[in-house]
Amino acid sequence: MTDDPGTDRAAHWAEVYDTKAMDEVSWHQPDPTVSLELVEALAPAHDVAVVDVGGGASFLVDRLVQRGYPHVAVLDIAVGALAAGRSRLGDTAVEWIVADVLTWVPRRSYGLWHDRAVLHFLAGDDVDRYRTTLERALAPGGSVVIGTFAPDGPTHCSGLPVTRYDADGLATLLGDGFAVVDRRNEVHVTPSGAEQSFTWVAARRRDS
Numbered sequence: 001m002t003d004d005p006g007t008d009r010a011a012h013w014a015e016v017y018d019t020k021a022m023d024e025v026s027w028h029q030p031d032p033t034v035s036l037e038l039v040e041a042l043a044p045a046h047d048v049a050v051v052d053v054g055g056g057a058s059f060l061v062d063r064l065v066q067r068g069y070p071h072v073a074v075l076d077i078a079v080g081a082l083a084a085g086r087s088r089l090g091d092t093a094v095e096w097i098v099a100d101v102l103t104w105v106p107r108r109s110y111g112l113w114h115d116r117a118v119l120h121f122l123a124g125d126d127v128d129r130y131r132t133t134l135e136r137a138l139a140p141g142g143s144v145v146i147g148t149f150a151p152d153g154p155t156h157c158s159g160l161p162v163t164r165y166d167a168d169g170l171a172t173l174l175g176d177g178f179a180v181v182d183r184r185n186e187v188h189v190t191p192s193g194a195e196q197s198f199t200w201v202a203a204r205r206r207d208s
Contacts, residue, residue, distance in 0.1 A: 009077055009100060010078070010100065012160070013077050013078040013081070014078055014080060016078070016158055017056075017057075017078050017080035017081050017084075018080060022081075022084050023191055024191055025158075026158070026196070027116070027117050027157075028190070028191050029059065029188065030059055032059060032060045032063065034184055034198075035114060035116055035145065035147070036064075036067075038145045038182060039060075039114060039145055040067075041181075041182065041202065042145065042181070042202055042204070043069075043112050046068045048069075048110070048112050048139075048143075049071035049072075049073065049108065049109070049112070049139075050069055050111070050112045050114060051073040051074075051075060051106075051110040051112070051113055052064075052072070052075070052114045052115075053101050053113065053114065054076055054077075054101070054115060054116070054118035055074045055075065055076060055116075056076030056080075056081025056082045056084065056085055057082075057084040057085055058085070060116075061074050061085055065089065065094065071095075072094050072095070073094070073095035073096075074094060074095070074096055074097065075099055075101060076097075077098070082096050082097075101118060101133055102122075102126055102129040102130060102133065103129075104133055104137075106133070106137040109138065109139035109142070110139060110142065111138075111139050111141075111143065112142060112143045112145065113134055113137060113138050113143070114144075114146075115144075115145070115147070116147040117147060117157075117198075118130075119163075119173075120148035120149045120157075120163050120165065121157070121160055121163075127163075127173065131173065138205055139205075141207065142204075143203065143204050143205070144174065144201075144204075145201075146174075146200070146201055147186070147198050147199070147200045148162075148163070148164065148165045148199055149162050149163075149164045149165070149196065149198060150165070150166065150197035150198055150199040151164050151197075151199075152164075152197045153196050153197040153198065154196055164199075166199055167180070167199055167200075167201050170199060170201040171201060171203070174201075174203055176206075177207065178203040178204065178205055178206060179203060179206055182200075182201070182202040183201055184200035185198070185199060186198040186200060
């Protein structure tokens with residue numbers, strides 16, 4: 001272990017993507033249906049800037065570009081994951097950000113923050129750091145879509161422990177500055193055929 005937890009996180013995820021194909025990781029999802037439904041519900045005009053946190057190799061960015069969202073950013077700590085996304089989309093105008101969400105300093109504001117399966121890897125003070133980054137990145141009146149393992153979901157993923165949430169837990173984490181507008185449960189089927197229960201919340205920032 002190094003003295004820098006961020007370096008350890010980057011090394012861990014680099015190893016994951018170096019040893020597994022993109023369609024072999026458990027979170028692989030060719031059709032991010034719930035993500036798209038919630039993003040569309042919160043940003044139907046398609047004119048907001050969207051940041052997909054931990055979205056490296058995810059197909060959400062492809063779908064958002066196809067649907068006409070002109071300002072999409074993808075943030076990931078794993079260079080290999082982002083490289084996979086870039087290789088699919090070519091010269092499409094997507095902002096690719098190599099960063100640890102806990103130390104990332106946004107250069108602009110985003111109207112919508114999407115996170116599928118990053119938050120549940122965090123615990124203790126790291127959750128506070130995550131929330132601080134979210135609040136810095138999100139524009140006044142902006143929206144949040146977060147998906148985590150549900151209470152009956154896995155306790156570990158990719159060799160790491162996770163924190164499981166129900167919708168009330170996610171609402172509490174976001175705090176009084178956000179109004180939850182939708183709650184969902186999803187059963188994700190991994191490439192190996194295993195089922196994983198997810199909790200989703202969609203919320204709007206109360207300030208404007």
